[in-house]
Amino acid sequence: MSYTQLVDQLIHALRSLPGIGPRSAQRMAFYLLQQGRNDGLSLAKTLEQTLTQVGNCKRCRTFSEHDTCNICSNTKRDSSLLCIVETPIDILAIEHTNSYRGLYFVLMGHLSPIDGLGPNEIGINELSSLLNSENEIKEIIIATNPTVEGEATAQYIANLAHLMEKFKCTRIAHGIPFGGELEYTDSNTLAQALAKRTEI
């Protein structure tokens, strides 16, 4: 059953948000019309502003409204370390740890030939030229996700780095997460944790 044309249009448009199905979209639309008109209008403005003004940092490819992002343009960061991640949100997760002071490079994805994502789509060219041009880099830390695609991407970048013979190339550790239990850990992770054991 259709409502009025504009309300239907709004419900349809809200469904383009990730994780929002027809019921939630309907609930949101009626909420906005009934008691959230100002919030909705300011959301519209912010959406328009953010989506037109936020581009990518020309050095690390993360989202930024300036040519160079806050992290890349911060001279206090350690430019001898370069951490390579899949998405801008991963930068946030790493920054949250307060234990990394180096720079980043964002692939904006991972190698996935089945989805048509090859080296060109995930910025390997940009990464290569960055690695070639920035001579202060001493170590690259590959922090792609520990998934099949993430591992393949990590391996691809490691091969590239080894050919350059300019810096150390590391991969973030896999193992049992803090607070996890052996009983409930999948066998892949457990096998990794055993293989990569360290002396104490």
Add this chain to the structure above:
Amino acid sequence: MSYTQLVDQLIHALRSLPGIGPRSAQRMAFYLLQQGRNDGLSLAKTLEQTLTQVGNCKRCRTFSEHDTCNICSNTKRDSSLLCIVETPIDILAIEHTNSYRGLYFVLMGHLSPIDGLGPNEIGINELSSLLNSENEIKEIIIATNPTVEGEATAQYIANLAHLMEKFKCTRIAHGIPFGGELEYTDSNTLAQALAKRTEI
């Protein structure tokens, strides 16, 4: 940890949607920036358009971009029946049943003194003048929710209607929902179902 100013602003604005917490808002913002810019921009446009152009039907108070909504202006509807509901979404639910051909009146809420919602806030004045002016009404069906506030609202309207002595006043039936099981029905509902039993 804050991201860039505009991205933070977008995350904050998305949180004004009902049911969206900080994590979902973050996920939505990054999704929109990464792969949904066009969807996001068209959402912004639709939000702006709908929230500024959709008002209330001057007869039944439901949302409508015209002075009078599609249902009120449909001459094929049975104007001897008036169904009173709490919200526009309830109209949708009743229309879905395909078993009602009368008109509606939307309270836009229910009596709730604790939230400062008295008769004036839920359009009782508008309802009174509608009931006074439309002489073809033969029955009003009170279809507020079977909650404490909904019942109080129903009782209030019923008293009003009885004073007018112009038409029949009915309340939608309460009972065991179709497909429900006695075992899992709450005792209030079951007590109502017993008290309102009908001959077969």
